[in-house]
Amino acid sequence: MKKLLNRLYADYLMPSRMAEYEALLVKAAQAGYRQLSVRSFYREVHAAEDPGKVLVHRHDIDSDLRTARKMFDLEVKHGVQASYYFRLSTLDYGFMREIEAAGGEASYHYEEVATYAKRHRLRCGDSVRERFPEIREMFVRNFTRIREQLGMQMATVASHGDFANRRLKVINHELLCDEQLRRRCGIECESYDTELLRHFDLYISDRPYPVYYYPISPFAALGQHERICFLTHPVQWETNWLESTRCNLQRLAEEVAWHR
Numbered sequence: 001m002k003k004l005l006n007r008l009y010a011d012y013l014m015p016s017r018m019a020e021y022e023a024l025l026v027k028a029a030q031a032g033y034r035q036l037s038v039r040s041f042y043r044e045v046h047a048a049e050d051p052g053k054v055l056v057h058r059h060d061i062d063s064d065l066r067t068a069r070k071m072f073d074l075e076v077k078h079g080v081q082a083s084y085y086f087r088l089s090t091l092d093y094g095f096m097r098e099i100e101a102a103g104g105e106a107s108y109h110y111e112e113v114a115t116y117a118k119r120h121r122l123r124c125g126d127s128v129r130e131r132f133p134e135i136r137e138m139f140v141r142n143f144t145r146i147r148e149q150l151g152m153q154m155a156t157v158a159s160h161g162d163f164a165n166r167r168l169k170v171i172n173h174e175l176l177c178d179e180q181l182r183r184r185c186g187i188e189c190e191s192y193d194t195e196l197l198r199h200f201d202l203y204i205s206d207r208p209y210p211v212y213y214y215p216i217s218p219f220a221a222l223g224q225h226e227r228i229c230f231l232t233h234p235v236q237w238e239t240n241w242l243e244s245t246r247c248n249l250q251r252l253a254e255e256v257a258w259h260r
Contacts, residue, residue, distance in 0.1 A: 006208070007208070010239075011239060012241055012244065013239065014209055017237045017238060018238060021232075023219075024218055025074060026078065027222060028055045029079075029080075031053070031223055032053050033055045034051070034052065034053065035054070035055045035056075035057060035075075035080040035081060035082070037083040037104050038056055038083040038105060038156050038229075039107075039188075041054060041056045041199075042156060045196075045199045046188075046195075053226045053227075054226070054227055055228050056227075056228065057082035058158065058191060058231045058232070059083065059231075059234065060158060060233050061087065061090045061233075061234060062109070062233055062235065062247075063089075064240045065092055065095065065234075067235065067238040067240060068084065069095065070238065071237065072084070075102075081102075081105070082105070083158075083191075084096070084099050084107070085107055085157070085191070088111075090109075093149055093150055097150070100152060106150070107157055108142070108146055108154055109159075110142070110172060111162055112135050112172065112175060113128060113165065113175055114162035114172060116138060117168060118164050118258050122168075123167070123168070123259075124168070125169050128168055129174075132175065132178075135175060136175060136181050139185075140184060143185050144185070154186075156189045156191060157190055158190070159173040159176075159190065159191070159192055160172055163254075164254075173190060173192045199227060200227045200229045201225040201226055202225040204216065204217075204229070
């Protein structure tokens with residue numbers, strides 16, 4: 001019951017945390033941190049440059065474009081760069097071009113493994129992996145279409161985590177273990193690559209109410225760690241009744257269809 005009540009509060013009653021997000025941007029700048037996108041940070045460390053004190057912002061746009069735009073407006077106000085990863089269901093090419101024009105990064109939050117498994121009602125991880133050649137082609141088609149519509153190359157991508165991935169114990173990131181696939185698409189880095197993550201002193205992700213951050217607050221991390229990656233999801237920062245309801249109903253429908 002407590003878990004359900006927490007979910008209801010997070011989805012429908014939680015006050016906006018936009019002021020908190022802006023305070024973080026300001027405090028990080030005051031503490032001498034450069035605030036970068038994943039792409040910019042990766043290219044610096046890949047070139048063996050010392051990035052110094054950095055706070056890398058990664059936004060996974062699972063849902064709620066309205067709040068994502070509010071976060072972007074705050075970043076533009078304070079001269080902050082960030083990476084925004086969009087699912088097929090949240091693609092907004094106009095917004096993505098605005099992000100790129102402001103010096104940030106807009107790219108793909110992919111989930112072909114989970115999508116394929118649900119579409120074909122595959123409930124065994126080994127069965128899904130056997131279909132990887134077909135799923136990779138599905139990824140290439142989606143990636144190519146987005147790149148062409150966006151009108152620019154996407155250098156990094158980020159795996160989305162779906163309930164199907166957790167049940168199957170197959171993460172979407174496994175798909176990009178294929179170096180040939182990366183070369184075909186021109187992908188320099190996946191956001192969960194060890195080659196990227198090893199350069200961070202600390203990786204923080206936001207969490208739903210009442211936890212908010214894991215493993216620690218980014219406010220507490222400033223000054224204690226020099227290279228920080230901060231993963232956020234707009235839905236954790238402001239309630240959006242319509243979007244939350246749509247996502248909850250869609251999740252329920254997918255669960256029912258998958259097990260039918």
